[in-house]
Amino acid sequence: MARMNMIEAIRDAMDIKMTQDSNVLVFGEDVGYFGGVFRATAGLQEKHGLHRCFDTPISEGGIVGIAIGMAANGLRPVAEIQFADYIYPGYDQIASEAARLRYRSNGEFSAPLTIRTPVGGGIYGGTTHSQSPEALFTHIAGLKTVIPSNPYDAKGMLITAIEDNDPVLFLEPKRLYNGPFYGDPHIPSVSWAKHELGEVPEGHYKVPFESVRKINEGSDLTILAYGTMVWVAEAAAKEAGVNADILDLRSLLPLDIEAISESVKKTGRCLILHEATRTSGFGAELSAQVAEACFFSLEAPIVRVTGWDTPYPHAQEWAYFPGPKRVMNGIRKVMGDS
Amino acid sequence: MTKKSNQSRLYVPEPPFRPGDTPDYSHISVPADHSPPRPDPLCDDHETVEHATSLIRVLRFNGEAVGDWAPSLTADQKRKGLRDMMMTRAMDDRMFNMQRQGKMSFYMKSRGEEAVSVAHSMALRKDDMTFPTYRQQGILINRGASIKEMMCQCLSNAGDRLQGKSIPVLYSFRDFGFFSVSGNLGTQMIQAVGWGMAEAYKDSDGIASAFTGEGATAEGDFHYALNFASTYRAPVILNVVNNQWAISSFQGIAAGEGETFAARGSGFGLATLRVDGNDFLAVYAATEWAAERARKGGGATLIEHFTYRKEGHSTSDDPTKYRPENEPEVWPFGDPIDRLKTHLIQSGEWDEERHVAQEEECKVEIRQIYKEAEKMGTLSSATNVNDFTMFEQVYEELPGHLQAQIEAFKEEL
Ligand SMILES: Cc1ncc(C[n+]2csc(CCOP(=O)(O)OP(=O)(O)O)c2C)c(N)n1
Numbered sequence: 001m002a003r004m005n006m007i008e009a010i011r012d013a014m015d016i017k018m019t020q021d022s023n024v025l026v027f028g029e030d031v032g033y034f035g036g037v038f039r040a041t042a043g044l045q046e047k048h049g050l051h052r053c054f055d056t057p058i059s060e061g062g063i064v065g066i067a068i069g070m071a072a073n074g075l076r077p078v079a080e081i082q083f084a085d086y087i088y089p090g091y092d093q094i095a096s097e098a099a100r101l102r103y104r105s106n107g108e109f110s111a112p113l114t115i116r117t118p119v120g121g122g123i124y125g126g127t128t129h130s131q132s133p134e135a136l137f138t139h140i141a142g143l144k145t146v147i148p149s150n151p152y153d154a155k156g157m158l159i160t161a162i163e164d165n166d167p168v169l170f171l172e173p174k175r176l177y178n179g180p181f182y183g184d185p186h187i188p189s190v191s192w193a194k195h196e197l198g199e200v201p202e203g204h205y206k207v208p209f210e211s212v213r214k215i216n217e218g219s220d221l222t223i224l225a226y227g228t229m230v231w232v233a234e235a236a237a238k239e240a241g242v243n244a245d246i247l248d249l250r251s252l253l254p255l256d257i258e259a260i261s262e263s264v265k266k267t268g269r270c271l272i273l274h275e276a277t278r279t280s281g282f283g284a285e286l287s288a289q290v291a292e293a294c295f296f297s298l299e300a301p302i303v304r305v306t307g308w309d310t311p312y313p314h315a316q317e318w319a320y321f322p323g324p325k326r327v328m329n330g331i332r333k334v335m336g337d338s
Numbered sequence: 339m340t341k342k343s344n345q346s347r348l349y350v351p352e353p354p355f356r357p358g359d360t361p362d363y364s365h366i367s368v369p370a371d372h373s374p375p376r377p378d379p380l381c382d383d384h385e386t387v388e389h390a391t392s393l394i395r396v397l398r399f400n401g402e403a404v405g406d407w408a409p410s411l412t413a414d415q416k417r418k419g420l421r422d423m424m425m426t427r428a429m430d431d432r433m434f435n436m437q438r439q440g441k442m443s444f445y446m447k448s449r450g451e452e453a454v455s456v457a458h459s460m461a462l463r464k465d466d467m468t469f470p471t472y473r474q475q476g477i478l479i480n481r482g483a484s485i486k487e488m489m490c491q492c493l494s495n496a497g498d499r500l501q502g503k504s505i506p507v508l509y510s511f512r513d514f515g516f517f518s519v520s521g522n523l524g525t526q527m528i529q530a531v532g533w534g535m536a537e538a539y540k541d542s543d544g545i546a547s548a549f550t551g552e553g554a555t556a557e558g559d560f561h562y563a564l565n566f567a568s569t570y571r572a573p574v575i576l577n578v579v580n581n582q583w584a585i586s587s588f589q590g591i592a593a594g595e596g597e598t599f600a601a602r603g604s605g606f607g608l609a610t611l612r613v614d615g616n617d618f619l620a621v622y623a624a625t626e627w628a629a630e631r632a633r634k635g636g637g638a639t640l641i642e643h644f645t646y647r648k649e650g651h652s653t654s655d656d657p658t659k660y661r662p663e664n665e666p667e668v669w670p671f672g673d674p675i676d677r678l679k680t681h682l683i684q685s686g687e688w689d690e691e692r693h694v695a696q697e698e699e700c701k702v703e704i705r706q707i708y709k710e711a712e713k714m715g716t717l718s719s720a721t722n723v724n725d726f727t728m729f730e731q732v733y734e735e736l737p738g739h740l741q742a743q744i745e746a747f748k749e750e751l
Contacts, residue, residue, distance in 0.1 A: 025539070051539060057569055062528055062562030069532020069546070072517070073467070075539065077532075089558070096522045097529065105510035105518035106500040107731045142732050165734040210738065254737040 004200040005192040006177045009151035010040050010116070013158035014078060016204050018048045021076060024162060026053040028063060028080030028116075037082055038118060038177060060090035064115065068098050071113040076162055081117040084171065085131045090115075098167040099142030114161045114168050119147070120228050120275050121307075121321055122175030122185070126314035132227070132276035132307070137169050138253045138285065146209050146251040147171040149230040150180070150197035153250060156207030163206070173227035183232035183323040209251035212259040218243035221269035221334055224260060224286055226252065229273040229322065236327035242335065244271075252282055260286075261293040268299035271334045275322060278306040305330035351595050353588035357658060361665045368670050369393055376406045376623070379630040383609045383637075390600035390610035393644060396619035397677050401684030407623040409461075413687040419460055419480075419618055420682065421696060423452035423675050426476040428700040429485060432708050433492055433506075437653045441716040442492050444506045448473045450648030450666065453618040453674035454579055456480045461625035462515075462547060469517045469530040469548035472507045473579065481514045485704070486711050495715030496722035503731070524550055524557030527576055531566045534574035534632070545632040547575040547625075552599050552642075553584020556592045560602075567638035568606040574638045575628045576603070579615065581647035582669075586660035603640030615645030616671040618678040646671065 004012065017024045026041055032055040035042030045053040056063050060081055067077040081087045087094075094115070102110040121130035137145045144166055148154040154172070161168040175181045179191040179198075192198030215234055220242040225233040226249040237244040245263045249255070264270045270290050272283040283304040290302055305322050313320050355361040374392045377385045396408045411419075430447040437445040448455065455476030459468070468477050478488060490497030492506035500510060510518035517533075520526055530548030537544040550560060555578055567574055578599040582589050589595075600612035609631060613624040621643060628639035648666040650657045682688030715722035726747070729740050736744075 057562075057565050059562050059565060061558055062566050065525070065528030065559060065562055066532030066535060066566055069529035069534070070536040070539075071532075072529070073533045073536035075536045092522065093525060093528070093559075097520060097525050100520075101518060102734070103731050104500070104504050104508065104520070105512075106503055108499075108510045108512045109518050110734070144733075254739065257738065 001199050002202055003193050003198050004151045004155070005179070005198065006151045006154050006172070007038060007040050009155040009200050010158055010172065011042065011044070012200065013155045013162070014041065014044060015047070017076070017159060017162045018044065018052055020204070023074060024052075024076045024078060025070065026078045026080070027056050029056055029058055029082045031055060031080050036080060038174065040080065040116070060086055060088070061093055064090035064093035064098065067113040067115070068093060068101065068111045071111040072101065072109045076112060078114045078116060078162060081115060083129050084117040084119040084133055085128045087117055087133065091136070094137070094143065094167070094169070095140050099140045102166070103142055110165060111167050112165045114158070114170055116158070116170045116172060118174035119171045120173045120175055121312055121317060122181060122228065124314065124317055125312070127311045130312035132274065134171060134252055135276060135280060135282045135285070138282055142166070143253070144168045144209060144251065145171065145253045147173065147227045148250065149173065149176060149227055149248050150195075151192050151200050152197045153207050153213065155200050156205050157209065157250065159204060160206045160209060171227065175228050176231070180231045181228055182235035183321070183327070184235070185318055207250070210254045210256045211250060212256045213248040213250055215246040215248055216244055218245045219267055220244055221271055221331065222247065222260070222263040222267045223271045223273065224249060225273040226250070227275065229275055232322070232324060232327055233273055236324040236331060239324060240328045240331045242331055255289070257289055257293060260290065264290050264294040265297040268297050269334045270294070270298070270302045271330050272302065272304045273306070273322065273327060273330075275307050277309045278304065279309050281306055300334050300336050303330045303334040351588075351590035353590065353661065355662050355665060357660065357662055359662050361662045361668050363668060363670045366670055369395060373405045373407055376627065379627050380634055380636045381609075383607050386609045386611060387604050390604055390612055390642075391598055392612065394611060394613040394620050394624055395617050396623060397617045397681050399672060399677070399680070401680035403619055403681060407620060409619055409623045409626060411619070411622065413682070413685075415460070416678065416682055417688065419456055420675065420678050420688070421700070422456045422476060422480045423618070423678070424696060424700045425485070425704065426452045426456065426479050427675065428704040429475070429479070429488070432704045433489065434653060436708065440718040441712065442494070442506050443717055444653055445492060446472045446507050446652045447649050448475060450673065451579060451581055451615065451645050452476050453621050453678070454615045454643045454645060457618045457621035458547070458577070458625045461622045462629055463544070465515055466544055466629070467515050467517055467530070467533050467546045469526040469533070469546060470519055471549045471551060471579070472519055473551070474549055475507065475509070478509060478511055478514060478516055481516070483511050483514045483516070485707050489708055489711035490714055493711060493714070493716050494721050494723060495711070497711060497714040498723065501727045501730075502721055502723035503728070523554035524559040527563035528559050528566060530574050530576070531563050531570070531572045531638075534567075534572040535570050538573055543633045545573040545575065545629060547577065549577045549579060551584055552578055552580040552589045552594055553587060553592050555599055555602065564603060564606040564608060564640065568608055571635070571637035573632035573635075575625065575632060576608075576638060576640045578640065578642045579645060580642050581645050583647045583651070583661070585651045585655060598642055600640055600642035608637070609639040611639060612642040612644060614671060615643030616674045616677060618674055619681070644671070
């Protein structure tokens with residue numbers, strides 16, 4: 001076991017795969033010599049060589065495009081998009097090409113590539129460094145979209161992603177890189193070094209995608225969360241004094257609906273959290289699936305707590321962020337206390 | 339373009355001729371024998387700047403092959419090229435007619451552009467991966483893919499290797515170095531660069547060759563491809579097939595009025611060639627040059643194939659609605675099949691009777707293959723494709739939600 005923050009865990013996953021498999025290449029903007037703006041690839045070029053870890057032009061469409069060609073030609077590219085806010089120029093290559101190649105060629109070609117990108121707010125990044133665009137990707141058949149919430153999962157899930165034979169979008173909640181974040185910016189942050197999930201096994205291990213992680217076993221309600229909101233859920237439930245089943249989804253597509261419905265059928269109440277904007281957010285999909293699977297077990301309407309339907313503001317960061325207060329309101333609502 | 343006033347006015351380019359006009363292309367100079375010289379394939383890219391604005395030609399209209407680009411092909415190779423072009427045309431004609439009879443949803447011909455695909459393919463190695471558009475079916479025919487399988491793909495029937503997942507002509511033939519054709523224009527240029535980078539990474543001497551129409555060069559992906567190909571000296575050939583028309587839009591709409599498409603490469607430090615796309619030998623020579631350059635580590639070449647789309651864009655449009663009906667005939671670069679035929683006859687390696695006989699032979703052969711293909715189903719009768727296969731190959735393994743949807747679909751039956 002080693003103590004790692006989330007960046008180190010992600011780097012370790014790439015390092016291990018690069019060591020094991022010469023087909024694994026890592027590239028993106030400022031990824032090579034410098035090691036990435038969040039340092040996720042620091043040292044990889046020095047260790048594995050210029051050919052294995054290198055800088056690309058500032059061209060997200062180009063980055064995804066070459067990754068597809070490489071993946072189809074037998075390599076295992078791991079491409080970094082510097083911020084998820086800048087993934088849109090690559091959207092066409094992801095949606096129309098990477099996710100479709102296997103289907104349209106009936107399996108003759110495929111694109112086993114991994115796209116890593118930091119998501120979410122909490123770092124005063126404003127409109128262009130805070131977005132959570134997961135719902136724009138979970139709507140794409142042929143793509144997998146996953147999001148870890150801690151170093152242990154990040155490493156195991158990234159290894160799973162790199163070894164997966166389909167394209168995987170690997171979202172990294174950037175507010176969690178250094179430590180868990182409970183939603184209140186005024187409380188000094190703790191580091192992963194002090195948290196048990198900062199304990200990361202050395203060497204190769206995998207965390208399967210379709211496997212929700214239960215943080216707390218409770219009977220009052222089920223809270224569905226992913227990424228940063230997992231930690232906010234934990235803090236808010238504690239403060240609200242409820243005993244909740246808190247599920248960290250890990251993978252949005254594919255989704256472990258079995259585990260989700262098992263929990264909701266037990267508790268009869270469901271609260272859904274995400275940082276992304278509300279309308280047509282992934283919470284809408286979760287809400288629909290829970291309603292379809294568990295309607296007759298529900299004792300209260302499903303409640304969603306999300307970011308507002310605005311661009312991510314700068315000065316109003318904490319007014320936008322669905323912090324503990326908003327989550328607690330949601331808990332009260334789903335518990336029928338308000 | 340000369341400035342007409344000192345005030346900016348919105349300029350919207352229009353083609354020189356529209357329906358009802360008498361097209362006159364005498365202003366387009368058809369260079370007779372002043373092709374730019376053939377530099378060493380490993381030359382500095384600047385030595386090809388001139389090649390981006392002139393036109394590489396080998397075949398004169400009288401059939402003579404002239405200049406230092408003239409490739410050393412045997413008579414057998416040229417006759418094979420001729421036959422492959424004729425087969426491509428015969429197949430296009432047959433499939434077009436069958437679409438008209440409702441046997442398939444759609445078809446796209448490559449008439450007038452057969453040299454671009456066939457000669458290009460012939461100058462590559464069979465294991466070089468091509469990233470074609472929907473108008474390079476000649477590559478498959480040249481490389482010996484099964485014409486019956488191609489037809490079955492168009493018919494989406496039981497013989498379709500893609501099991502009905504793609505619309506007609508969006509073939510995928512990995513074993514014949516033919517990448518799955520995307521319906522999204524332009525996207526594959528940059529993928530070809532990635533493929534080429536992977537070849538170089540693996541220390542293989544394989545190369546990739548990608549195609550786009552001139553219209554789709556306006557997509558960002560084209561720019562990505564040029565940029566990455568240059569940055570990483572990728573072993574690729576980037577082909578722009580300038581057939582003058584993108585559905586109903588003339589090439590000026592893609593900013594082709596003032597500059598050639600080949601010239602786009604110069605700013606990126608790529609080698610650039612502009613070639614008479616109706617000249618089989620010139621296309622072969624340009625491709626051979628670019629392939630050697632890529633294989634030996636010289637990096638990418640942008641080739642503009644200057645040609646003309648002789649028929650409609652697809653079965654869905656009527657070209658007489660947007661261009662003069664006789665424009666294809668008056669286009670001054672002739673027909674690629676006629677020009678190679680004239681050359682072969684002129685050099686005593688072919689004659690008129692054999693040509694006529696071969697034309698008939700191709701027609702009959704295609705008709706027979708089509709008959710066999712049609713027996714496996716058509717879109718208008720029954721495709722014989724199992725509906726449940728639509729759930730396959732979305733992912734390598736069937737995820738839970740798709741399994742549930744299969745169950746739901748069963749209830750509809
Ligand atoms: C991204 C995208 N936009 C639009 C279309 C619709 N479309 C199909 S073919 C075509 C014209 C393409 O012209 P060009 O690139 O010149 O190729 P050509 O058909 O002449 O070979 C258009 C607009 C498409 N398939 N993909």
